Amino acid sequence: MTASNAQWLLRRRPQGMVTLDDFEYKESPMPSADLAAGDVLVKNLYLSFDPAMRGWMDDAPSYLPPVAIGEPMRASAVGQVIASENTAMPVGSLVQGMFGWQQYAVSKSSDLFPAMALPEGTPPTMPLSIFGGTSLTAYFGLLDVGQLQAGDTVLVSGAAGATGSAAAQMAKLKNCTVIGIAGGEEKCQWLRDECKLDAVIDYKSENIEQRIGEICRQLDCEGINVFYDNVGGDTLEAGIEHMAKKGRIVLCGQISAYNDEQPQPGPKNLMKLVVNSIRMEGFVMIDFMDRIDEAMNDIVTWVLEGKIAYREDIQEGFDNIPATFFRLFAGQNTGKQLLKIADPE
Amino acid sequence: MTASNAQWLLRRRPQGMVTLDDFEYKESPMPSADLAAGDVLVKNLYLSFDPAMRGWMDDAPSYLPPVAIGEPMRASAVGQVIASENTAMPVGSLVQGMFGWQQYAVSKSSDLFPAMALPEGTPPTMPLSIFGGTSLTAYFGLLDVGQLQAGDTVLVSGAAGATGSAAAQMAKLKNCTVIGIAGGEEKCQWLRDECKLDAVIDYKSENIEQRIGEICRQLDCEGINVFYDNVGGDTLEAGIEHMAKKGRIVLCGQISAYNDEQPQPGPKNLMKLVVNSIRMEGFVMIDFMDRIDEAMNDIVTWVLEGKIAYREDIQEGFDNIPATFFRLFAGQNTGKQLLKIADPE
Numbered sequence: 001m002t003a004s005n006a007q008w009l010l011r012r013r014p015q016g017m018v019t020l021d022d023f024e025y026k027e028s029p030m031p032s033a034d035l036a037a038g039d040v041l042v043k044n045l046y047l048s049f050d051p052a053m054r055g056w057m058d059d060a061p062s063y064l065p066p067v068a069i070g071e072p073m074r075a076s077a078v079g080q081v082i083a084s085e086n087t088a089m090p091v092g093s094l095v096q097g098m099f100g101w102q103q104y105a106v107s108k109s110s111d112l113f114p115a116m117a118l119p120e121g122t123p124p125t126m127p128l129s130i131f132g133g134t135s136l137t138a139y140f141g142l143l144d145v146g147q148l149q150a151g152d153t154v155l156v157s158g159a160a161g162a163t164g165s166a167a168a169q170m171a172k173l174k175n176c177t178v179i180g181i182a183g184g185e186e187k188c189q190w191l192r193d194e195c196k197l198d199a200v201i202d203y204k205s206e207n208i209e210q211r212i213g214e215i216c217r218q219l220d221c222e223g224i225n226v227f228y229d230n231v232g233g234d235t236l237e238a239g240i241e242h243m244a245k246k247g248r249i250v251l252c253g254q255i256s257a258y259n260d261e262q263p264q265p266g267p268k269n270l271m272k273l274v275v276n277s278i279r280m281e282g283f284v285m286i287d288f289m290d291r292i293d294e295a296m297n298d299i300v301t302w303v304l305e306g307k308i309a310y311r312e313d314i315q316e317g318f319d320n321i322p323a324t325f326f327r328l329f330a331g332q333n334t335g336k337q338l339l340k341i342a343d344p345e
Numbered sequence: 346m347t348a349s350n351a352q353w354l355l356r357r358r359p360q361g362m363v364t365l366d367d368f369e370y371k372e373s374p375m376p377s378a379d380l381a382a383g384d385v386l387v388k389n390l391y392l393s394f395d396p397a398m399r400g401w402m403d404d405a406p407s408y409l410p411p412v413a414i415g416e417p418m419r420a421s422a423v424g425q426v427i428a429s430e431n432t433a434m435p436v437g438s439l440v441q442g443m444f445g446w447q448q449y450a451v452s453k454s455s456d457l458f459p460a461m462a463l464p465e466g467t468p469p470t471m472p473l474s475i476f477g478g479t480s481l482t483a484y485f486g487l488l489d490v491g492q493l494q495a496g497d498t499v500l501v502s503g504a505a506g507a508t509g510s511a512a513a514q515m516a517k518l519k520n521c522t523v524i525g526i527a528g529g530e531e532k533c534q535w536l537r538d539e540c541k542l543d544a545v546i547d548y549k550s551e552n553i554e555q556r557i558g559e560i561c562r563q564l565d566c567e568g569i570n571v572f573y574d575n576v577g578g579d580t581l582e583a584g585i586e587h588m589a590k591k592g593r594i595v596l597c598g599q600i601s602a603y604n605d606e607q608p609q610p611g612p613k614n615l616m617k618l619v620v621n622s623i624r625m626e627g628f629v630m631i632d633f634m635d636r637i638d639e640a641m642n643d644i645v646t647w648v649l650e651g652k653i654a655y656r657e658d659i660q661e662g663f664d665n666i667p668a669t670f671f672r673l674f675a676g677q678n679t680g681k682q683l684l685k686i687a688d689p690e
Contacts, residue, residue: 265610273627282618
């Protein structure tokens, strides 16, 4: 056991694009192994990076309280128990939880998101990638919020991301026609070849609005029935333009806007929602906490049957934590963004 | 019977604000009284004016086909049958239908909206005002789209208009707390005194966003549960800012935008829909055609019990048709905008 606990703290609230100066590296004392009943001391192995974390840095009312200034940045992680007062999670076992940007964390049974043991034999990255919150988000967003029906034409933005690629392939599993929007030929190729999407739009080289229209005409469909949107801004506006009557727009996130210093104007065409009787609905995964087991059963089945392709983009090194986070907003990650801090012992 | 049929035709598609030059007055020949089985020849008595008619003038895909250039402007009306091949609507009976801006109309049984007889003894303006499409729109929008629950805090924009005032009072009937937004002290006074709203915001003299926040604090509520929006634009943005978790925004129309030459940017705060799990849903009344009888039963009951106040703003004279239409967009109408062309014989 080392004597110190390296941490990346939130130094200040970002103004616009998040930068390295918004964080502070600190060597804190190692947390005490003198634990209360139910608690565990965890050594972090892998950290998860999600666009929603950017929202947690702002001092604005949201579905979770903001990360406090001077606290380690909040993040999902997988770690190994090195001291335990919890029989379900003995020393040496792998656990997941909201352990944050630090080497070691005490996870209390009273925490909002307490540590959970990984099922025996689970590769340590999978609870953060395909068996993680991004897949659950895709599941509830598409099936519950989006009220997906077999035969629907489905549009997914941020389609090569962890949530987007899961949503797109779940729609394929449900016998829908799926159009994905992603940035760059490599991502588009993966969506075509591995995820088997019906059509892919490269937003870096194509006009999204025009291409959705062309593809709908080629597919001879009346428009988009379900639009699973991770992006917001112009992408959302382009999708609204081509929604079918009674279409559903699932607002999962707005990565195009998270780092705006001033909020950008919204879509100019909301009147389309009136004349075409369209529903646009936001959600967060924690709305569905009571149904996680049901969803995870389906997801595990699909993954084990090889029906959902996924990629993990695993960076390495504790020093690279902020830089790895920034990859999300530059669209650099190929698949679920993770970072490895240590190997299990 | 006169030998001619005065009409106001759509001369061209408006660019931005609709003007008199977009219409053309014409004396056309009287329609033939040589009718097919099921048809009636109608003399118009009262015309109805609705903001949605502005949308019908544009050449854009919508829930109804655009009015063709050179055709009489489409409008709801009440008239008297002067020739009939329909035993349900004998000569002399009062009927309602989409008879348009003209003195006389042939209504075919094959029309999208064929003539319907008025129930015996109905005052001829009521099927166009409190027993008309605006009240049905309020009913389905509030109860079905908005999923209103007793105890909800409800915000209504355009609250002194025909649809808004009906929606606001229906919400009161359902034991909700209701905040209305309207323009000018006279309208606000009517909403307070006659419609018994809990709070009223005058958008001409108050900051809407700030006032919604203040009123929510005074009411000690967690925010708006249902926002029935007729206005769009800044009003919509202000409402989004104060929606409660899992709130519902009913998009009935966007009168602030109908006459924009260039579409205006949408709300800057759509991310609130994500973090607060908010639904925003558009609709048109014809989505609910199969349930009109059910709704009308409720509405008639409430009106006869004196539980819904309403006002009719009745202008007069065939020449004043376009000017009466323009009153809607200047916010000049006090209550449902009608125009009287003739008395029944």
